[in-house]
Amino acid sequence: MSTAATALPLAELLAHAADALAAVRAGRSLTDALAGVPAAARPGAQALAFEALRGLGRAEALRRRLAAKAPPAWVDALLLAALALASAEPPPYAPHTLVSQAVEAAKRRARPAAGFVNAVLRRFLREGEALRPAIAADPVARWNHPRWWIARLRADWPEDWQRLLAAAEQRAPMTLRVNERRGSVDAYLARLAEAGLAARALALPQAPAQRAIELAQPCPVERLPGFADGAVSVQDLAAQLAAPLLLGDGLPAGSRVLDACAAPGGKTAHLLERAELELLALDADAARLERVGQTLQRLGLSATLRCADAGAPAAWWDGRPFDAILLDAPCTASGIVRRHPDVPWLRREADIAALARTQAALLDALWPLLKPGGRLLYATCSVFRAEGSAQIDAFLQRTPDARLRPSPGHLLPLVDNADEPQPAARPLADGFFYALLERTDPSTGRAA
Numbered sequence: 001m002s003t004a005a006t007a008l009p010l011a012e013l014l015a016h017a018a019d020a021l022a023a024v025r026a027g028r029s030l031t032d033a034l035a036g037v038p039a040a041a042r043p044g045a046q047a048l049a050f051e052a053l054r055g056l057g058r059a060e061a062l063r064r065r066l067a068a069k070a071p072p073a074w075v076d077a078l079l080l081a082a083l084a085l086a087s088a089e090p091p092p093y094a095p096h097t098l099v100s101q102a103v104e105a106a107k108r109r110a111r112p113a114a115g116f117v118n119a120v121l122r123r124f125l126r127e128g129e130a131l132r133p134a135i136a137a138d139p140v141a142r143w144n145h146p147r148w149w150i151a152r153l154r155a156d157w158p159e160d161w162q163r164l165l166a167a168a169e170q171r172a173p174m175t176l177r178v179n180e181r182r183g184s185v186d187a188y189l190a191r192l193a194e195a196g197l198a199a200r201a202l203a204l205p206q207a208p209a210q211r212a213i214e215l216a217q218p219c220p221v222e223r224l225p226g227f228a229d230g231a232v233s234v235q236d237l238a239a240q241l242a243a244p245l246l247l248g249d250g251l252p253a254g255s256r257v258l259d260a261c262a263a264p265g266g267k268t269a270h271l272l273e274r275a276e277l278e279l280l281a282l283d284a285d286a287a288r289l290e291r292v293g294q295t296l297q298r299l300g301l302s303a304t305l306r307c308a309d310a311g312a313p314a315a316w317w318d319g320r321p322f323d324a325i326l327l328d329a330p331c332t333a334s335g336i337v338r339r340h341p342d343v344p345w346l347r348r349e350a351d352i353a354a355l356a357r358t359q360a361a362l363l364d365a366l367w368p369l370l371k372p373g374g375r376l377l378y379a380t381c382s383v384f385r386a387e388g389s390a391q392i393d394a395f396l397q398r399t400p401d402a403r404l405r406p407s408p409g410h411l412l413p414l415v416d417n418a419d420e421p422q423p424a425a426r427p428l429a430d431g432f433f434y435a436l437l438e439r440t441d442p443s444t445g446r447a448a
Contacts, residue, residue: 008041010093011104014081016045018105021052022077030342048081051092053341054144054169055084061141062087065131066120075113078105082121087128095125144169148349149334156385160412164383167413167427168337168344174218175202175428177235177266179273179299185211188232191225204237205429206408210244212237214428230299235266236336238411238429239381243270245407245436246324246377254278255323259303260310260366263288265295267328267379272301279303282310311358311365321371329359331380331387335413335431356386363395367402370439375405378435383412388433395437405436 016037023033030049037045052059059080063070066083070076082102086095093101099121106114124131135141139150143165153161176199178188185201192199198216203209214237221227221234251257253276259268262281272279283289286307293305308316310327332351333343363378370376378395380387388410396402411434413427 008044009104010097010101011108013041013044013048014078014102015105015109016041017048017052017081018074018078018109020045020049021056021081022073024049024053024342024345025073025077027346029346030340048085050171050341051088052081052084053345055088056080056345057138057140057142057144057146058087058135059084061135061138062124062128062131063120065134066123066127067116071113071116072110075106075110075117078102078110079117079120082117083124086121086124087132095128099125145344146347149344149347152349152352152384156383157412160414163414164412164431168341170338170427172236172336172338172430173428174215175235175237175240176213176215176224177233177240177270178213179230179232181273181300182226182229182231185213188226189213191231195223195225197223202237202428204241204244205411207241207244210240212240228298233266233269233295233299235270236339236430238335238413238432239266240270241408241411241432241434242267242326242328242377242379243274245434246271246326246375247275248375251275251277251323256280256320258282258322258325258366258369260325260327260362261329262292262305265292267326268292268303269295269299269301271326272296272303273299277303281305282308282316284309311362313365313369317369321374322369323371323374325366325370325374325376326379327362327366327376328379329362329387331355331359331382332384333381334387335381335383335411335433338413338427339430352384352386356391359387359391360394363391364399367399367439372401372439372441374439376437376439378433378437380433381430382433383410383431385410388435392435392437401440403438403440405438407436408432408434 020030020033024030034042034046062083063079082098085092086098102121103114103118106117140147143150145165153164157164178185189199199213201211202214203211224232226232255277257277257279259281262268263283263285268281281292281303289305289307296303306316332347332355333340337343396404411432413431415427
């Protein structure tokens with residue numbers, strides 16, 4: 001565990017982590033749940049909640065064998081958090097410490113259940129090693145993902161599904177995008193070194209001329225030199241591909257560009273860092289759109305922001321076609337589970353088909369807004385084929401004036417996406433899908 005995770009009593013942090021885990025199991029996002037945790041406890045509670053969610057399938061299997069009946073929701077969440085941590089390899093705390101601190105958390109928040117928590121966890125200390133083989137045949141316990149999720153990955157990626165599941169349980173690196181209007185990657189590496197932050201430059205997957213920076217250890221953004229002044233942003237390596245893919249060899253100054261689902265604004269900002277554009281950023285969520293504005297303000301960039309549904313252009317489009325469109329479509333987020341370990345437990349299998357319908361509707365609604373010869377970049381942070389290659393194959397079948405340009409397609413969060421060895425065989429980039437589409441003259445099949 002990090003220093004932040006141990007700065008407060010473990011019992012207090014476990015109680016907050018149990019709050020967050022109970023909220024996720026009730027259908028709330030971990031981000032929303034953690035927002036209610038006191039600021040001083042939030043880093044530690046988040047670290048514990050992340051570890052608990054990464055081991056949730058295993059913890060649930062253990063709890064079913066250790067307790068005949070599930071206790072009330074919060075007590076169950078506390079038990080599951082403690083079991084996930086105690087059964088990790090290696091555990092982040094001594095098992096007896098975890099037990100005593102979990103019991104203390106129960107005494108503070110649910111005193112009548114403290115004896116039950118103590119009995120279940122001490123039974124785990126006695127029987128845990130014998131129970132591991134008993135749960136090994138359960139795929140949910142083995143992979144810490146819902147059964148349907150495992151089956152979908154196995155069907156989509158029969159040779160890679162196990163590595164994808166294993167990668168999702170790892171901690172993600174902290175990757176930076178340098179604002180090259182303010183300085184170079186090499187210059188910023190020097191600033192990091194002066195600040196005592198170890199880092200290295202990395203080439204973007206399938207775009208070796210573009211570089212990002214990976215920190216050796218994550219840190220609060222306040223520690224990043226020049227962050228408040230717009231020198232740098234936090235953005236995953238794969239997400240940094242969007243702007244260079246859409247802009248290609250460059251768009252003329254003043255080109256009209258639409259970022260159709262812009263929040264939280266990382267890709268919006270990257271486009272504006274790289275080119276002088278007339279950019280319209282849309283998002284249907286006013287609060288999330290406000291974050292786009294804050295990001296642009298920090299970076300000293302400007303765009304037209306509008307709260308609107310990208311799938312209903314009649315309500316916001318002025319009739320002028322766009323030179324380029326970025327459609328970072330709503331998706332399951334199945335490619336960024338290591339950053340959001342609550343995602344598999346919040347999603348339902350039916351969500352894939354529902355989101356695929358939304359993605360298809362957005363593609364169909366936005367395509368007529370693109371001028372002939374213009375390009376649309378379709379992106380999702382998903383590894384499911386239904387939200388990537390299958391979606392684009394279907395679009396090309398029904399859209400005669402669409403042509404697929406050379407594109408990365410599915411970028412899987414696997415070690416072999418990279419060009420160099422990695423520490424502890426950890427994937428560098430999140431899972432993404434990119435398809436670059438060009439609008440042609442339907443009478444000739446050629447770009448205008």
